[in-house]
Amino acid sequence: MKLTGSKILLECLQREGVDQVFGYPGGTVINIYDDLMDSPVKHILTRHEQAAVHAADGYARATGKVGVAIATSGPGATNTITGIATAYMDSIPMVVITGQVPTPLIGNDAFQEADIIGITRPITKHNFLVRDVKDLATIIKKAFYIARTGRPGPVLVDLPKDVQVATTKFEYPESVELRGYKPTYSGNLRMVEKAAAMILAAKKPVIYVGGGASLTDAHAELKQLAETIQAPVTTTLMGMACFPKRHPLSLGMLGMHGTYYANMAVTNSDLLIALGARFDDRVTGKIATFAPHAKIIHVDIDPTSIKKNVRVDLPIVGDLRDVLTKLLKELGSQTDEVAKLAEKLKPWHEEIAVWRREQPMSYTPSKTIIKPQFVIEKLRELSNDDAIVTTEVGQHQMWAAQFFDFVQPRTFLSSGGLGTMGYGLPSALGAQAAFPKRQVIDISGDGAFQMNSQELATLVQYRLPVKIVILNNNFLGMVRQWQQLFFNKRYSQTCMELPIDFVKLAEAYGATGLRATKPEEVEDVIRKAFATKGPVIMEFKIAREENVLPMVPAGASLNEMVLAS
Amino acid sequence: MRHTISVLVENEFGVLARVAGLFSGRGFNIESLSVAPTLDPSISRMTIVTSGDDRILEQINKQLNKLIDTIKVIDFTDEEHMERELCLVKVTADDGTRAEVLRIADIFRGKVVDVTPKSYTIEVTGAPDKINAIIELLRPMGIKELVRSGPVALGRGPKGWRAGD
Numbered sequence: 001m002k003l004t005g006s007k008i009l010l011e012c013l014q015r016e017g018v019d020q021v022f023g024y025p026g027g028t029v030i031n032i033y034d035d036l037m038d039s040p041v042k043h044i045l046t047r048h049e050q051a052a053v054h055a056a057d058g059y060a061r062a063t064g065k066v067g068v069a070i071a072t073s074g075p076g077a078t079n080t081i082t083g084i085a086t087a088y089m090d091s092i093p094m095v096v097i098t099g100q101v102p103t104p105l106i107g108n109d110a111f112q113e114a115d116i117i118g119i120t121r122p123i124t125k126h127n128f129l130v131r132d133v134k135d136l137a138t139i140i141k142k143a144f145y146i147a148r149t150g151r152p153g154p155v156l157v158d159l160p161k162d163v164q165v166a167t168t169k170f171e172y173p174e175s176v177e178l179r180g181y182k183p184t185y186s187g188n189l190r191m192v193e194k195a196a197a198m199i200l201a202a203k204k205p206v207i208y209v210g211g212g213a214s215l216t217d218a219h220a221e222l223k224q225l226a227e228t229i230q231a232p233v234t235t236t237l238m239g240m241a242c243f244p245k246r247h248p249l250s251l252g253m254l255g256m257h258g259t260y261y262a263n264m265a266v267t268n269s270d271l272l273i274a275l276g277a278r279f280d281d282r283v284t285g286k287i288a289t290f291a292p293h294a295k296i297i298h299v300d301i302d303p304t305s306i307k308k309n310v311r312v313d314l315p316i317v318g319d320l321r322d323v324l325t326k327l328l329k330e331l332g333s334q335t336d337e338v339a340k341l342a343e344k345l346k347p348w349h350e351e352i353a354v355w356r357r358e359q360p361m362s363y364t365p366s367k368t369i370i371k372p373q374f375v376i377e378k379l380r381e382l383s384n385d386d387a388i389v390t391t392e393v394g395q396h397q398m399w400a401a402q403f404f405d406f407v408q409p410r411t412f413l414s415s416g417g418l419g420t421m422g423y424g425l426p427s428a429l430g431a432q433a434a435f436p437k438r439q440v441i442d443i444s445g446d447g448a449f450q451m452n453s454q455e456l457a458t459l460v461q462y463r464l465p466v467k468i469v470i471l472n473n474n475f476l477g478m479v480r481q482w483q484q485l486f487f488n489k490r491y492s493q494t495c496m497e498l499p500i501d502f503v504k505l506a507e508a509y510g511a512t513g514l515r516a517t518k519p520e521e522v523e524d525v526i527r528k529a530f531a532t533k534g535p536v537i538m539e540f541k542i543a544r545e546e547n548v549l550p551m552v553p554a555g556a557s558l559n560e561m562v563l564a565s
Numbered sequence: 566m567r568h569t570i571s572v573l574v575e576n577e578f579g580v581l582a583r584v585a586g587l588f589s590g591r592g593f594n595i596e597s598l599s600v601a602p603t604l605d606p607s608i609s610r611m612t613i614v615t616s617g618d619d620r621i622l623e624q625i626n627k628q629l630n631k632l633i634d635t636i637k638v639i640d641f642t643d644e645e646h647m648e649r650e651l652c653l654v655k656v657t658a659d660d661g662t663r664a665e666v667l668r669i670a671d672i673f674r675g676k677v678v679d680v681t682p683k684s685y686t687i688e689v690t691g692a693p694d695k696i697n698a699i700i701e702l703l704r705p706m707g708i709k710e711l712v713r714s715g716p717v718a719l720g721r722g723p724k725g726w727r728a729g730d
Contacts, residue, residue, distance in 0.1 A: 117579065118579075118582065121579070121582060121583060121586050122586055122587075122590045125633070126633040129578075129579075146633060178633060179636050180574070180575060180632070180633055180634050180635045180636045181633045302631070303627045303630070303631070304624065304627040304628050304631050307620065307623060307624075308624060
């Protein structure tokens, strides 16, 4: 039987196990939307294409499945760019379908034409322009395969209108073969043996975990490794929820706003075991003084990540879970040596304990004014362990990372690499669509929230009960903090002078709005919000000039921190 | 340090843009780039001359390999190989210089491919150094226009690379 391109697309989505897509219709995708009415694939209409892509991203991060977004050509397609770049930087599996003007018009500056293939080339793992309906099924198969395998990432498929209308016999390929794309999954055993030897020889090891642990769901293996070799664990923002913060071996986050003890441990370590992390500048600070005494083992599925920023003594290319499983097996064959580790590493743990005592994560509490850190702590206390937390980008994001103790993997969704303000609300929307019964919380600031606040409409329309926390200081707080510390308190364009009534804003959309202006109201507002059925905005009027500390100034060494006390 | 790299890629539209974009986006140098289909028409071969230290070269190799359309990257840095470049050069040839231009072309085994009363166009092939040398000798005669193909390269010895090997 012959099918149209648009029907083939929807058939392919089903074969790939896609039951939920996010998108926004338009002239060049109108055929797809018409066929969508007869398809079991569910669609959520966001209020902006950027939000559709962030929602697909949040869906992917929370579930581990490939997120799917649809947008029309031209402005619809260009609106997806920030969402795609966000997913690309954080290696999130995603397929974005864009409409395109009919093939005979491509290149003619047609109405709503944009060269989205050219525009997204550097921010996608790969992209495809479909020029013949006969290629469509294979291209969709390839797109999903590329998106979810190796180091995952977004793939864009540009689908001209005439290809959607054209018909062909539908056959979905069982598998695809790409001669130029063969990711290495299996870690080299000899390298793994060397890693085990280095671990057993180390006196001051630190495990440094990135987003790769989340993408491969390697949290169980990670925990087992840490406990086996008794090594302290620090995570990046992306690795945040992969290792429970309350675990005695947890050092919390490292880097610019990491804990004092994590940064000191890394600086003084003699072996850094980097797992699915990429030595981002926000993590390393000044490269020349980063982990100066440490040998570095680097496990990553992407060879380009290895030796890109730092020297590496032992590279292992492979899937993190595969490598960890092999490493555990190798260590398991050396039980005598492993048994000695606890005793041998005692002085190291004592050293770390001193740093912990000297500078624990702390803030100055207040009885009169709401401290943002206090709100985060209360949120943790009153939410479920499987609650999914998303953030925007800025001070609130760092406070969430510092003061919310994540327990379960895939519960912290944040734009780490690109640092996209406006990510939190739509990604929460996507996560809630994936898990309608779980608590989903968007921790936000007043600045970033306004970048995609139109998605309140989507939440209300689809009954997605996301709980939104706005830590309102009427500032673009992170930039203000930099201006305070490094620009002599010249607050250029960082004061959000117009106070927004977020309670009324919530109500305008048919959501619930709550506000706390005093510390004693905080708990009540959170309890009320969690007891409310639909979406809620909780606005907290917080201490206006509170800073995120500790802080390693940009370009400084990790042990040159501005401390809280 | 100068490096010559061959990249075998899928012969599809947009691949050149991917490779060129990778170099510009990551701040890598391209001194020259030449590209044409191979014996297997589904594969194109690019020869890229670039420069950088070992760390940069390692990144260039890895980043090229990471492109989905890249089938094989051959770095000739530590390999016995030959490089050849084609150059067409249009030189002023008046009564005083005509003979000298011909003599220089002859020394470099160049061919005159176009003649006018006022100019010769010479075709010469060779390693980039040889091309540089003839250009330097012809420069005083007055070069009107010049085009270089950029080098192409192949490893020495009996071994060859084909898709599927």
